[in-house]
Amino acid sequence: MSTLSAEKLRIDKWLWAARFFKTRSLAKAAIEGGKVQLGGQRVKVSREIVVGDQLRIRQGWDERDVIVLGLSDQRRGAPEAQALYEETEESIARREQSAQARKLAGGMIDRPPGKPDKRARRQIHRFQNLNDA
Template identity: 35%
Template sequence: MAADAGTVRVDVWIWSVRLTKTRSAAASACRAGHVRVNGERVKPAHPLRPGDRVRVRNAGRERVVVVSRIIRKRVGAPVAVECYSDHSPPPPPREAVAPAGRRDRGAGRPTKRDRREMERLRGMDGGPRGGTS
C-alpha cells in the first residue's frame, strides 16, 4: 500500500520537528498512548496530514501542535518550528517545581551528635563505653 504524497507517519513527523529526541522514542510514545491525533490515540504508522491536531505527552509536559507542513527528514530547530503552530499550555512556573537535592540545614537525617543527644534525652544512655557492668 503506497502512502499518499501529502501524508507522513506520525512517529516520523514528531521526531522530524523535534518533539521527541529519537524516532524510537516517538514510536514508543505512540504505542504507550501518549500521542493523539485529532483526539484519538494512534499507532506509529498513522498517516498525518496538514491541519491535523497532534497532542504529545513527553518528559512530563504536554505539547499541542497543529501540523502546517509535512516533512520526512529531521531538520534544525528554526526550520522545525515553521512546520507547526504551537497551542501548548504554558509550562508550570519555576517556583511550582520543587528543586531536587536541596534541603534546609538541619532537616533530614540527624547527625551522630544529634542521635546521641536524643538518646540521652530518652534515657537510653548505655553508660560508659567499652564495658557491660
C-alpha cells in the same frame, strides 16, 4: 519525500523530523505509550498525518497541542522544524501556568543539602537491605 512536498507522512517520522523526539524509536515508544494523540484519540505508529491535523504530545511534565503546518521526513535545523507546526495559544498558556506552579511548589519540597556522607550512605544501604529481605 522532502519538506512540504508530501501529502501524507507517518506520524513517527514527522515527530522525529519536527524535533519532538531525538530518535524515531523514542517517538515510536511515546506513540505506543499513549503520549501522542490525534484528535483526542490514541494513534498507531504507522498512522499517516496530513497538514491541518491537531496533535496532543505529552513530554515529561509538558503537554502540547500542535497543529501540523507542513510535512517533512528529513530532520533539519530547529528553525525549519518549528515551521512544521504551530502550538495553540491555549497550550502555551497551560504549559506556562503548570511550569509556574511547579516552580512555586519546588521551594516547598525539602531536599537534602547535598550528597550523603559515608555514615548516611551506610544507613541508606542498611535500610534498603532490610526492605529487600
